[in-house]
Amino acid sequence: MLAETLPTWVRAVSELPVRFVFADNCPGDGCEAIIAGCLGDASYTYLPDSSNPGFAEGCNRAVAAATTSHVLLLNPDVWLPEDGLARVWATVAANPDGPIAVGLSMYGGAYVGIDLHPIALFIDRVATVSRGPLGPSGGAAVFPTDLFRRFGGFHEHLFAWGEDADLAFRLYASGLRTRPLDLVLPHAGGHSVEGDSSLQGFRARLLARNRLLVAARTFTWPLLLVAVPVLTLAHLALAARRARQGLLRPFLRGVGRGLVEAPAARRQWNGKRFGFVSLCRYLTVRRA
Template sequence: MTVAGPRGPGISVIIVSYNVREILDACLQSVYHAAARFSGTVEVIVFDNESRDGTVSLLKPRWPEATWISSDRNLGFGSGCNRGAAVATQPLLLFLNPDTLMREDTLQVMWDFFRSHADAGVAGCKIVNRDGSLQLACKRSFPSPRVAAFKLIGLGSLFPKSRVFGRYNLTYLDENTTHEVDAVSGSFLCISSELFREIGGFDEDFFMYGEDLDLCFRAKLLGKRNYYHPITQVIHFKGESAKSRPLGSFLDFHAAMVIFSKKHLELRALPLILLNAGVAILALAKFISSRFQKWPRWFADLLIVNLVLGVVAYVYVHAKGHTLFSFIEPSVYVFWNVLTSLAVVLPLAYAGEYGSGPARPRKVFLSVGISFLAVFSLSFFMKEHAYSRVVFAISSVLSAALLTSWRLAGSHGGRFWRKVVGGVKRVVILGTAARARTLAALIQNETLEGYECVGFIHFPAGPVPQEVRANVIGDLETLPTLARKLDLQAVIIALDEGTYPAALRVLAAHGAGSLEIKMLVGDPEPGKNSLIDLNFRN
């Protein structure tokens, strides 16, 4: 189905979704706002890759204008794009990630660009991160052993303006000027439907990542020119789809680079091995760093688990009339402490407990209990090295209780305590309309856990609704002062969709000090909303 503008040729917007219902809702809002200002026809096609979060059942009635295609299994990004393109009817295709928000002029700008550049193969716009900074992947060169090596060892970061070392992401090019490039990002990729079909679409050997590079490479082989066109831009909340399969997404990235290298780079065995090894190391390093962002939290967990094991073992051994290391071999004691520490911390890290999100005490309690149970069970198979199952049993109960209490205490502690444990955050809500008031009620009723609402920040300018007049504590100009005086940790943007761009520009321009900036997407109802971290910090 189509929408917007006088009848005539236009753009088919193809979105492949996977368990991103809330941000997809916001993405569609931004697409239809842009469609309303577009001079031609806009066709929106959503291909859902077996989402299990109610994406189709909840959003299809909300957006009946779109064409919805559901898959009974996850086919990957490229396959989903191909199936969406197969039913597209417009001359220009835009492949758009579901975790993006476009400006109101985006569709028109890209349409005008293709009409004025007959040699264009693939084109992308400027893509910015949550904080407004450039997302480097929106303009790239094709990977080679040398380019990958400079990226891996950090020379690209040290010398971004160098045409030699900065080639991976073409950081030496002006980000605000249109350039011919090797490749653009698949999160926002425009191509004519005629060329897309001539190329044969995306290579479905790529499950996720790399298919955009491959498509751009094949377009250039046909004599076309690929462009980076920053006259318009989109915000990309990178990695929303990957959250539901964190390790799998990193493995997919490595596999994609291997496929691309074998397909397009005429490499001998040793360079190919070195390239693949470098990509694997880079992917693994990124995955590990994403799992251990909150170092005070995992350090505290390790400290508590080892203290509990030590104290319980000491008391138990002395109750039997022995000293600790006359009863237990030091190497055995160290082995089981290390094993137990890893059994507790690694599952929590994989689940994202040490990431950027708030602490989740219930998940911690359950995970710690299961970890100790696993270690306890293992001790039955290593009787000659297991010093006491009583120690494990008592330590499991105490550790689960203490690690959970450590997080729960954040809701009642002071500024330092909350910063360390990541407990309940004191927040203000940007906005005073019905959407903001409903969100405040969810927080007040503890339907939305992890937050304490202090009041409202009035935006945009205009009369303050009578219902919240008593709870409005200031505006954006006074926000930095309020943050210090009221010990605020976060601002939640809860505006009508049309005012989001203005709010984002104001926050990016003025900054918010140490405050976290979050944005409400979806309806402010239980199970139908999500808070996205924008990370606007100085």
């Protein structure tokens, strides 16, 4: 996949002062050679970690190594048009202090950032929704580097699937709003688990667990008390869907782990939390 996408990133750089940082959680599969072949002697940073600590920690490791004022987190299965980075650059210049959600084209639709959902809690935000995004999707997100670090980046225990929503709730609760960028990048969404039942089960387990941990970490007590019965009903509906998909067992294991780990997860974040005031503002304020 990187062999297909990386050349488009290099072409999009043009004359822009861009530095590449690659966090590779599976070194030895040939990606390092692809990077060297595309970038040659150009300056880039390569950060291998054969322990596979997860998407969240990989992103944090990359941002820690960044020396630029802003970072663009980009999945390796995302293609850039030739003017893509120039448009990101212009948006950063116009909005240097806040996060930016870059659009992704996947599953036959266009999505920009993260949205709230009464059952799934967080989902990809459809591009045509009138309200602004809760926060950027980790697959294509721009952050001021200092801001990302100040908020602790992605919660690494989540590993993957939901770490961007966790950060989005925390940013929104602190008054930081995410600007959507009218740029939709082709994204091979879901390819990493497609056709592999064990990986699909792994994803179902982590999503079930992380949904509960994100709520426990980022919601105020009043909102959490209201959310608990809603999440209970939602998980019954989700259980029926997972049963049809043959993923009920990993889903239930994830729910169990989420319930066990929720108290510790809440203690790990002491900043501002997403409450009823934040919820009302999010649902009623339309994007500029």
